[in-house]
Structure formats: C-alpha cells, structure tokens
Amino acid sequence: MIQKLNINDFTILILIRLDSIHRLENILAVSEYLTSNIEADFMVLESSSYDNGLLKKLFNKKIRYSFQEDNDPILYRTKLLNQMASQVETPYFACWDADVIIPIGQIAKAVELLRNNMTDFVYPYEELFLDTSLILRKLFLIEKTSLVLEKNIKKMAAMYLPNPLGGVFLARLDKYKEAGLENENFYGWGMEDGDRYYRWINMGYRVNRIHGPLFHLSHVRGINSQYHNEDQKFIKEKMVLNVKRNKENG
Numbered sequence: 001m002i003q004k005l006n007i008n009d010f011t012i013l014i015l016i017r018l019d020s021i022h023r024l025e026n027i028l029a030v031s032e033y034l035t036s037n038i039e040a041d042f043m044v045l046e047s048s049s050y051d052n053g054l055l056k057k058l059f060n061k062k063i064r065y066s067f068q069e070d071n072d073p074i075l076y077r078t079k080l081l082n083q084m085a086s087q088v089e090t091p092y093f094a095c096w097d098a099d100v101i102i103p104i105g106q107i108a109k110a111v112e113l114l115r116n117n118m119t120d121f122v123y124p125y126e127e128l129f130l131d132t133s134l135i136l137r138k139l140f141l142i143e144k145t146s147l148v149l150e151k152n153i154k155k156m157a158a159m160y161l162p163n164p165l166g167g168v169f170l171a172r173l174d175k176y177k178e179a180g181l182e183n184e185n186f187y188g189w190g191m192e193d194g195d196r197y198y199r200w201i202n203m204g205y206r207v208n209r210i211h212g213p214l215f216h217l218s219h220v221r222g223i224n225s226q227y228h229n230e231d232q233k234f235i236k237e238k239m240v241l242n243v244k245r246n247k248e249n250g
Contacts, residue, residue, distance in 0.1 A: 004039050005104055007111050010170070011041040011093045013084045017048055017075045018055070022219035027098045028058055029141050029217065034096075035062045036144075037104045045084055047075060078182035078192050085173070085181055094170045101215040102168060103146045109210045110170045120175040120205040125214035129164035130156040137217045149215045159216065166193035167214050179203055198243040 012034060016027050027044075035042060042063045046055055047070045059065050068080070081095060092114050102124050110124040132140065132149060133156060139148050149156075160166065179200055186192035200207050 004037055005108050005111070006039045007092075007107075008039055008041070009090050009092055009115075010111070011043055011088045011090045012038075012096050013081065013088070013093060014042075014044045014096050014098055015075075015077060015080050015084065016044060016046050016055070016098045018046065018052070020220050022217075023098065024054065025141060026137075026217045026219055027055070029144070030096075030098060030101065031059060031063055033101060033144065033146070035060060038107070041090060043084060043087065045080060047080055074188045076184075076187055078184045078186050082181045082184065085176065088173055091173055092170065093173050093176070094168060096168045097166065097216075099217040099219060100167045101140070101146055101149060101217065103150060103212060106210045106212040107170075110208075113208055113210075114170060114172060118206070119208040121169055121171045121200055122208045122210065123165070123169050124210045124212070125164075125167070126209040126211050127162075127164070128153070128213035129159045129167060129216065130213050131159050131216045132156055132218050134218050140215075140217065146215065150213070153213060156215075164214070165197045167216065175205060179205060195243055202243065 014027070014031070016023070018024050018027075031042070031044070034040075044055070044059070044063050044065045045068060046065070047068045049069065049071045051067045051069070056065055056067070070076075085093070092111075106124045110122040113119045113122050130149075130153065136149065136152050136155065139152075140146075183192060183195050183199070186195060197207065
C-alpha cells in the first residue's frame with residue numbers, strides 16, 4: 001500500500017467550469033490522483049449557469065464540493081478564487097488548476113519549505129510546464145500515475161516559456177492575504193499569474209521553485225482557456241508590464 005503524503009494543514013483549492021468532456025475527465029483524474037496520494041482538505045468550486053449534478057455524483061467523499069450559479073460566460077477566476085480563499089481554515093493552502101499533475105515528491109519538497117518557514121510562496125515545478133498531448137493524456141487516464149508522464153517528457157510540448165507562472169502554487173495563507181489575494185482587475189483567462197508573481201516579488205516576499213516538471217492534461221480550448229477579446233489582452237499585458245517595471249526599478 002502506498003503511503004500518502006500527509007498535509008492535513010493544507011487546503012487544496014480547485015476552481016472548475018465544465019466546458020467540455022475533456023475538462024470533466026481531467027478534473028476527475030486530477031482529483032483522484034490527489035486524493036489517492038495526499039491527505040489534505042480538498043475544496044472544489046464549480047461555477048456554471050446550471051448544476052448538472054455530475055461532479056457531486058462522481059466525486060468521492062474526500063472532496064468538499066460546492067456549486068455556484070453564474071450566468072456570465074466568462075469565468076471570473078480571480079474573484080472566485082478570493083471567495084474560496086476566504087473559506088480556508090488551514091495555515092497553508094494550494095491553488096490548483098483543474099488540469100494539472102505534479103509528481104508527489106515535488107509537492108513534498110514544497111510543503112517542507114513552507115512548514116520550515118523557508119518561503120512564503122512556492123511553485124512545485126520549475127521551467128517545464130508541459131502539455132501532455134491528447135495521446136499521453138489518455139495514457140495517464142488509464143494508468144493513473146505520474147510515472148507514465150515522467151517517462152515521456154521528451155514527447156511533450158513546453159508552454160509559457162521561458163518562465164511559466166501558472167498551474168499551481170502553494171502558500172502561507174496569512175502571507176497570501178497580506179499580499180492582497182488575487183487581483184480582481186484581471187477578468188477572464190490570462191496574465192493574472194504574472195501579476196501575482198511580480199507583485200509578491202515587489203512586496204519583498206520569499207518566492208521559491210522546486211525543480212521538476214508540471215504536466216498539463218490537454219483539453220480543447222474554449223472561451224475560458226484563451227483571451228476573450230483583444231482589448232482585454234492589451235489591458236492585461238499593460239498591467240503586468242507595469243508590475244514588472246516596478247520590480248526592475250525596485
């Protein structure tokens with residue numbers, strides 16, 4: 001029997017909108033992977049225009065699942081994550097995208113840094129944000145282990161080079177709140193990860209990374225996986241550039 005990583009002092013937050021069968025399969029696979037390998041408080045919020053009841057029926061009892069009706073076709077991710085963070089009662093938490101797999105050893109190293117007060121925020125991966133492809137994604141859904149992905153790294157495409165900042169981070173809850181949580185000026189998909197990272201750096205927080213890959217389970221890309229209009233893209237790029245300039249001039 002595999003010994004689980006005990007991080008009961010952590011809450012893992014996952015926000016989801018089921019916009020495709022890929023997304024449904026991914027969230028089920030990710031939640032099974034996490035609950036099979038980790039002891040923690042798992043909180044999933046589904047936000048959509050109606051409740052189809054699927055996740056409530058399919059999730060195991062280890063998941064604290066809730067549904068929130070939202071008729072906006074654009075998922076207001078930053079606002080909803082702030083809402084979720086306000087419900088966290090553990091001293092540490094992880095913000096986890098619904099399509100992300102991280103080897104458990106990397107998570108354990110990130111947890112150790114936080115518990116030993118060696119960092120305030122930590123990304124449990126470095127450099128390699130890898131899209132699995134639909135073929136390797138299917139293999140993971142069958143095998144249910146990150147080993148099958150780790151053995152096929154060279155067959156995957158790297159995303160968001162040279163410094164990927166999305167997917168997942170772990171943090172001290174008090175420092176996350178102190179730093180202002182998510183920036184709700186970012187509406188819809190894109191760029192909020194860069195804003196968050198450079199804001200932390202500018203404010204003097206300790207930010208670390210753990211060597212190793214992140215695996216992104218491929219999926220079709222709808223309106224909530226791309227920029228929903230060019231104006232929003234321009235505005236977000238300008239906001240992140242301003243934060244980066246503050247870092248360089250600090």
